[in-house]
Amino acid sequence: MKLRYSPTSPYVRKVTVVAHETGLIDRIEIVPTNVWAADTDIGRDNPLGKVPALATDGGEVLFDSPVICEYLDSLHTGAKLFPPAGGARWTALRRQALADGILDAGILRRLESTRHEPERSAAWIERQRAAVERGLNALEDEASALGAGVTIGHIAISCALGWLEFRFAADNWRARRPALAAWYATFASRPSMQKTAPKDPK
Ligand SMILES: N[C@@H](CCC(=O)N[C@@H](CS)C(=O)NCC(=O)O)C(=O)O
Numbered sequence: 001m002k003l004r005y006s007p008t009s010p011y012v013r014k015v016t017v018v019a020h021e022t023g024l025i026d027r028i029e030i031v032p033t034n035v036w037a038a039d040t041d042i043g044r045d046n047p048l049g050k051v052p053a054l055a056t057d058g059g060e061v062l063f064d065s066p067v068i069c070e071y072l073d074s075l076h077t078g079a080k081l082f083p084p085a086g087g088a089r090w091t092a093l094r095r096q097a098l099a100d101g102i103l104d105a106g107i108l109r110r111l112e113s114t115r116h117e118p119e120r121s122a123a124w125i126e127r128q129r130a131a132v133e134r135g136l137n138a139l140e141d142e143a144s145a146l147g148a149g150v151t152i153g154h155i156a157i158s159c160a161l162g163w164l165e166f167r168f169a170a171d172n173w174r175a176r177r178p179a180l181a182a183w184y185a186t187f188a189s190r191p192s193m194q195k196t197a198p199k200d201p202k
Contacts, residue, residue, distance in 0.1 A: 095153025143179035
């Protein structure tokens with residue numbers, strides 16, 4: 001398998017954490033990809049122009065990150081990261097959607113912030129910032145229910161929190177969210193998280 005990869009993308013990180021947790025990482029060839037480069041060829045693999053995209057051994061290219069993660073989870077026989085059915089599945093998928101949505105808003109905020117006046121919209125930036133804040137508050141409310149489990153929901157939340165720390169350190173999401181901070185401290189110490197910490201390419 002080949003993974004179109006960026007070291008700063010939290011969605012790519014979600015995929016690589018899943019690959020580590022499922023023991024599949026050694027079956028994946030990493031293909032560094034800068035989707036913002038003028039000459040990027042990412043559109044040949046993913047018409048949406050985004051990473052991650054995973055080329056399977058059968059030659060199909062999968063995207064986006066929830067699809068890739070569920071595909072990887074189907075390839076191993078260990079404990080499943082996507083609960084197969086019932087309430088546990090919906091909870092894990094909802095948590096993944098919440099975490100990915102926090103990232104979507106955070107990335108829109110960041111991209112808008114890099115635009116120059118008069119194109120930059122303060123109202124749009126504030127809308128996205130508020131969505132991230134509400135998402136984090138919702139996670140704080142359910143932090144005590146996260147427990148010691150490892151599902152796609154836990155992985156997605158942890159990758160979102162790590163990215164916020166990476167890109168918006170000054171916002172200090174931990175302030176006023178002690179339960180979430182405590183849960184994250186434990187989850188982020190997992191080898192899969194340690195090995196995939198975001199870093200700006202040199
Ligand atoms: N929903 C997608 C989001 C992927 C995404 O937005 N990736 C960013 C990098 S963090 C990207 O490639 N952006 C390029 C673009 O939006 O043109 C997923 O979960 O994979």
